[in-house]
Amino acid sequence: MPRKIATVRSPADDCAEEHDVIRVSPAVLRSWRLTAGSVICMRFGSAACEVKVQPLSVKRLPAAEEELHLQGRLCGELGLRGGLRLSLLYLAHAKSLYLGPLVGVLISRLYSSSAEMPFGSMTAFCQELVKTCEAAGVCIFFFSPEQMGSLPDVGGMYYDGEWRKRSFPVPHVIYNRLTSRKDEKRPDVRNFLKTVHLLYDTQIFNDKYLDKNDVFQALRNDPALQDYLPETYPFTTYQLLKTMSHRYPVLFLKPAAGSLGKGIFRLFRAADDHCQIRYTAISSTVTLHFQTLSHAYAYIAAKVRIQPYQIQQGLDLLTIGGRPVDFRALVQRDGEGKWVLSSLLARIAAEEHFVSNIARGGTMCGVQEALEQSRFHAMKHVIHTKLRKAALGIAHTLGSHVPGIFGELGIDLAVDTSGSAKLLEVNSKPSREEFTRPHPEQAARPSITRLVDYAIYLAKFAQ
Known part of the structure; x- marks a missing residue:
């Protein structure tokens, strides 16, 4: 059955409402082939509870978009909040109503000293994701390794005009935007990602460098x-360097786990065996000269001993x-x-x-x-x-x-x-700084829309 988008409401005069009652429009109730008082399971990420479904009264029927009414206490138990636009997906064979999808974005650092820029230069990208998710009926939050918390709760931040902290259930999908290999290899991070996938079937994409x-x-x-x-191999021995340098006058040696152009060496070998090595320093390019290839190799070997490298034909x-x-x-x-x-x-x-x-x-x-x-x-x-x-x-x-x-x-x-x-x-983990951002009033970039569409697909809400 196709998903519907509804706004979560927790009206103040619903305080007398039974704790486990939710209300939707009669039209939605009919589309789900449910009658008033039907008991179903309502799920939001890893959170779940049994609820009774009742129709909204005529005076409360929404003028345009659908609404989901529930009592404030139930909202809190499920990790929901009023005003949230969510997709509703009812599966009759399971007698379950799925709210979401709930998407968590794992980010390397939280800058707690900055209320407006909690994720540093990534904050604008996060806000663009929020705007796109809201339009698509997706709930998104952002969390760092320090906020992973004790399952089934995950600490995080959401944006509704300003950044706020709260706990969320384990999400349907995690988008891994960790920008540090060191963070990605942390035992607690690897254990967290493995556990949420095994226990809650959370789908994790871009899970590694x-x-x-x-x-x-x-x-x-x-x-x-x-x-x-181009001809490319793991860089292992002097013999490989010698063989490649006879085939190509220019070679590149790159860290196998590198990024941003860091640690790359350009080696030029002349016919008389003289060699030139160039590499990029903080603000300039360093050029070194060596009498022979073996001397150049000795310099490179000392630099690359601590991590795997790749040797590649210079084009x-x-x-x-x-x-x-x-x-x-x-x-x-x-x-x-x-x-x-x-x-x-x-x-x-x-x-x-x-x-x-x-x-x-x-x-x-x-x-x-x-x-x-x-x-x-x-x-x-x-x-x-x-x-x-x-x-x-x-x-x-x-x-x-x-x-x-x-x-x-x-x-x-x-x-x-x-x-x-x-x-x-x-x-x-392509950089988000390399792509032009739209003016705040413009529609979201296609690249942002596709991220959200793919998260909906992974969460199995694209029905």
């Missing part, structure tokens, strides 16, 4: 994607004004669980930088605008199509072959000097 080596291993097994993949990339250009695709699952392309933007590296990350001073513009300034201006539509096809193909394969549920992927692509699309890396 992707490892670059695992990504390329999965993609290598798909014959349709081979043309997009002869498209440039604009001598600055490398790459492309960030945001690919998401929609309300049917299918991959769609939500955004595709060009990123131009800052002067004297070889990485284009916005965090490293890169700038963004539209794909067509960037290609118009390049040697491929006459092929801009063809190349745009190649990039779109590559992003969707890569997302589809990773979604099918990498364990876990992923609702969105940031896919970094490049175009080489032959006009071919190439994969650089994939990020399961």
